[in-house]
Amino acid sequence: MADPRAILDAVECRSVSPVFVGRAGELDTLHGALARAGAGLPQAVLIGGEAGVGKTRLVEEFTAAAARRGAVVAAGGCVDTGADALPFTPFVSALRALRRALPEDFAAAAVGREDELARLLPEAGPQPDTPRTGRHGEEGTARLYELTARLLERTAARHTVVLALEDLHWADASTRHLLSYLLRTPHTGRLLILAAYRSDMPRRHPLRPLLAELDRLRGVRHLRLPRFTRRRPPAGSPASWAPHRTPPSSTRSSNAATATPSSSRNSPSPPASNAAPA
Numbered sequence: 001m002a003d004p005r006a007i008l009d010a011v012e013c014r015s016v017s018p019v020f021v022g023r024a025g026e027l028d029t030l031h032g033a034l035a036r037a038g039a040g041l042p043q044a045v046l047i048g049g050e051a052g053v054g055k056t057r058l059v060e061e062f063t064a065a066a067a068r069r070g071a072v073v074a075a076g077g078c079v080d081t082g083a084d085a086l087p088f089t090p091f092v093s094a095l096r097a098l099r100r101a102l103p104e105d106f107a108a109a110a111v112g113r114e115d116e117l118a119r120l121l122p123e124a125g126p127q128p129d130t131p132r133t134g135r136h137g138e139e140g141t142a143r144l145y146e147l148t149a150r151l152l153e154r155t156a157a158r159h160t161v162v163l164a165l166e167d168l169h170w171a172d173a174s175t176r177h178l179l180s181y182l183l184r185t186p187h188t189g190r191l192l193i194l195a196a197y198r199s200d201m202p203r204r205h206p207l208r209p210l211l212a213e214l215d216r217l218r219g220v221r222h223l224r225l226p227r228f229t230r231r232r233p234p235a236g237s238p239a240s241w242a243p244h245r246t247p248p249s250s251t252r253s254s255n256a257a258t259a260t261p262s263s264s265r266n267s268p269s270p271p272a273s274n275a276a277p278a
């Protein structure tokens, strides 16, 4: 009988480094934002890059370092559920994590508004029985945005909070609107909002107009993660390090950090060959 291990030879190998390499410029930007947030200036950083480029890993490495420095990390990701993405999914997870990490601050921040908050977090209190449709529905949604903003602001009054939202390319409209509201509305608090998304989206993807809108906001920074390539491996990487995906030559990009104030840059041009998320 043939050696069953031979079957593994046919499996495509993805080289994954257990060591985090490169991304020094991006980490500098994130730590700078963390320091400003800790000083009471709310910050926001968008992190874009094509599938597999290392967005999650960067967020994980950074948030682990931020947590070691005493920040509270509340993370939530969007889920690929097709056309009917669940409303507010990443905010629900992140607020839940925040409530677990800072129960007293969270309760004090939510006091008197528990029933409205229950629309996002059912465990926060009894659900309000006001209708969700028509004008009342719109007013309720506006109040929910406002409530979330104040909740974050107050919970982040004493502790630095990093709200890390992942996979925004799968966000539903309510998540996009709430993110837009949070980043457009002036607020206070030791809050850093990170929002990561895949840049290889179709041209008409609904996240694109939001990114363009956010790009015009002062104070929102935008990191666009370039791929590592065999020719240009990350600084300090071991000789054996290999990228998990080799790009076509026409789309190779520099591995220099590309953090710039968002207002001064053009929108990304994703490689047409890459499959786009829905």
Ligand SMILES: Nc1ncnc2c1ncn2[C@@H]1O[C@H](COP(=O)(O)OP(=O)(O)OP(=O)(O)O)[C@@H](O)[C@H]1O
Pocket (backbone or CB within 6 Å): 016, 017, 018, 019, 020, 021, 022, 023, 049, 050, 051, 052, 053, 054, 055, 056, 057, 058, 198, 244
């Ligand atoms: N700077 C890095 N150093 C070492 N390994 C890395 C680095 N960046 C990414 N990786 C590894 O590459 C793989 C893909 O990275 P990751 O999951 O972060 O990509 P992604 O951009 O979040 O992808 P997706 O769009 O599918 O969510 C992971 O195994 C990750 O650990």
Ligand SMILES: [Mg+2]
Pocket (backbone or CB within 6 Å): 055, 056, 057
């Ligand atoms: Mg990811």
